[in-house]
Amino acid sequence: MRRVLIVDDEKWVRRGLIQSIGWSEYGLELAGEAENGDDAYTLALAERPDVLFLDMRMPGMDGKQLLALLSAELPELLVIVISGYSDFEYTKEAIRHKVFDYLLKPVRKEELNAVLHKACGELEQREEQQRMAAQGSGRGWFEALLDGPAAEEEAGAAGRMPPDWAGRELIACAGQSDTFTEPADWDAAGLLAGLREQLNRVRPFLFGNGGWDYEAAVLGGSARTVVLAVSARRMERDDVLRVCGILQQVLKGSGCPAASAGISQVKEQGGKLCEAVQEAVQALKGRLLGQQAVILEAGGSPAAPGFTYPSGQERMFLLALQSGSSTAAQQEYTEFHSRISLETVSAGQLQRSSLLLLYAVEKQLQAKGADFTVICGKSPAAYTEILGARNDAASVARIFTAELIPAVSGFYNRLSEKQAGKVVEEMKQQVEAYYNQALSLQGIAQSYYMNPDYLSRMFKKATGKNFIDYLTDVRIGKAKELLKLSNYKNYEIAQMVGYEDYRYFSQIFKKKLGMTIGEYRNAFTCQADLQGREEPCRNH
Structure with a gap:
């Protein structure tokens, strides 16, 4: 049976x-339903569905972010987007992420059936291609099984699982270096050969004097995870731990400083091998x-149950990036990274938080009409795979500090240089028009979504004055005009040019002109009188 997950924040849509x-008609069963992206992510990893119905616009983690996360974990998942007419632009964004198909709300039954028929046909075609590829490649049945999305029962029916595994218990073990290793340091074939040699040596002493079998392979992708499946008449916990210990030793002997392993729950009668592998991988990601x-x-127990994604620090980082200052962005990222790399945070939570930050950067660039791939040199999908392979804090940080931050902050720096003149001119116009109101650099910076410190430096570079001095000069200039041409008190x-405190206005006026308001008025009056006299005003 193929499994379906339904994700929509509206219960009536899910119920509909x-x-x-037609569950029995298409050979489908409901894997679960979720009303938000966070719950859907957890449920999808636990249930491993074949088909996902997804609403793109949801509170919290939206459909786009969920798609990006699941693309690394469930690359074969068929996603069918459901959206309203008003969300069509959002839906087009989903199509860019290679979703399988989409339906418009309200969903019509005939359109739903057409999409399901198409989806089931696609799944059948994929499975047939994988079976043929496995037969023609000479690969072992376990490698072929790991590479395909077919259910483990179908794999056994296709002749890939040995018959004697069917009546036994089985477990899966996933091992990985605790620190990311570069491709040059990775010899998968040599590592697997060494693992088989060590396991064959202890075969007579485990699981009832040799009554057991195993298969080992490397998971696809760049995570470099070794998976070991063990089949025995009865699983003994001590023997399972010893086998996992051997996997750790072999990984360490291949150059890893240290390696950890995840173990699945025992599966009876040899069933659910794929589920066991996924359990082992997820357990491994729970390493603190x-x-x-x-x-x-x-x-x-779930790792770091109190962990919360640092949304506030994300906003500070994005703001620093947008300022064009690589130094400021690096500083804000250091603070963000310190929040997601505590010793009580799991490797899986580190990866997920880093991916969410990556998608936030992509979204910010899209808002500027910029192409992430052009700016960074790699696509978001490529960086999703890269970050998904990093399981330690240092290797994750290097991706941001050495690649993403310099590239993105450099783009914003170039952009800001072009826009600086325009922004400064608009600020000067605001001052001329609203000098009598409570203007602040902080408020103007917020309206431009810019860092106030950066905006202040930019303004001074263009005008030779900081913002407060410029505003003060404009206000004093307006005050001089009023003193000359009116009889206002x-x-x-003072109030007309933006100063509620008359005493403060008097101090500023004298500081700027070197005379009091009264002296300025008298001097101007004297000058006006002199225009009608032959002798100067002796008092001035």
């Missing part, structure tokens, strides 16, 4: 889909960053 799908060389069992003029 569940009631409209403060742990080294540990064995983690599926179903244990001095305190009234």
Whole structure:
């Protein structure tokens, strides 16, 4: 049975889909439903569905962010987007991320059936291609199984799983270096050969004097995870731990400073091998960053249950990036990274937080009409795979500090140089028009979504004055005009040019002109009188 997950924040949409799908007709079963992206992400990893119905616009993590996260974890997942007419632009963004198809709300049953028929046909075609590829490549059945999305029961029917595994218990173990290793340091074939040699040596002493079998392979992608499946008449926990210990030793012997392993729950009668592999991989991702060389069992306590994604620090980082200052962006990223790389945070939470930050950067660039791939040299999908392979804080940080931050801040710096003149001119116009109101650099910076310090430096570079001095000069200039051309009282003029405190206005006026308001008025009056006299005003 193929499995379906339905994600929409509107319950009536979920209910409608569940009631409209011909489950038995298409050989489908409901894996679950979720009303937001966060719950959907957790449920998808746990249930491993074949088909996902997804609403793109949801509170919290939206559909686009969820798609990006799941693309690394479930690359074969068929995604069918459901959206309203008003969200069509959003839907086009989903199509750019290679979703399988989309439906418009309200979903019509005939359109739903057409999409389901198409999806089931696609799944059948993929499975057939994988079976043929496995037969023609000479690869082992376990490698072929790991590369394909077919359910483990179908794999057994296709003759890929040995018959004697069917009546036994089985577990899966996933091992990985606790620090990311570069491709040049990775010899997968040599590592697997060494692992088989060590396991064959101990075969007579484990699981009832040799009554067991195993298969080992490397998961696809760049994460470099070694997966070991063990089949025995009865799983003994001590023997399972010993086998995992051997995997850790072999990984360490290949050049890793330390390696950890994740163990699945025991599966009876040889069933659910793919599920066991996924459990082992997820257990491995539960390793806390403060742990080294540990064995983690599926179903244990969740790692760092109190962890919260630092949304506020994300905003500060994005603001610093947009300022064009690489130094400021690096400083803000250091603060962000310190929040997601505590020793009590798991490797999986580190990866997920880094991916969310990556997508936030992409979204910000899109808002500027900029192409992430052109600016950074790699696509978001490529960086998703790169970050998904990093399981330690240092290797994650290097991707941002050495690649992403210099590239993106450089783009904003070039952009800001072009726009600086325009922004400064607009600021000067605002001052001329609203000098009598409570203007602040902080408020203007917020309206431009810019860092106030950066905006201040930019303004001074263009005008030779800081913002407060420029505003003060404009206000004093307006006050001089009013003193010359009107009979307003001095305190009234102070209010008319933006000063509620007359005493403060008087101090600023004298500081700027070297005379009091009264002296300025008398001097101007004397000058006006002199125009009609032959002798100067002796008092001035």
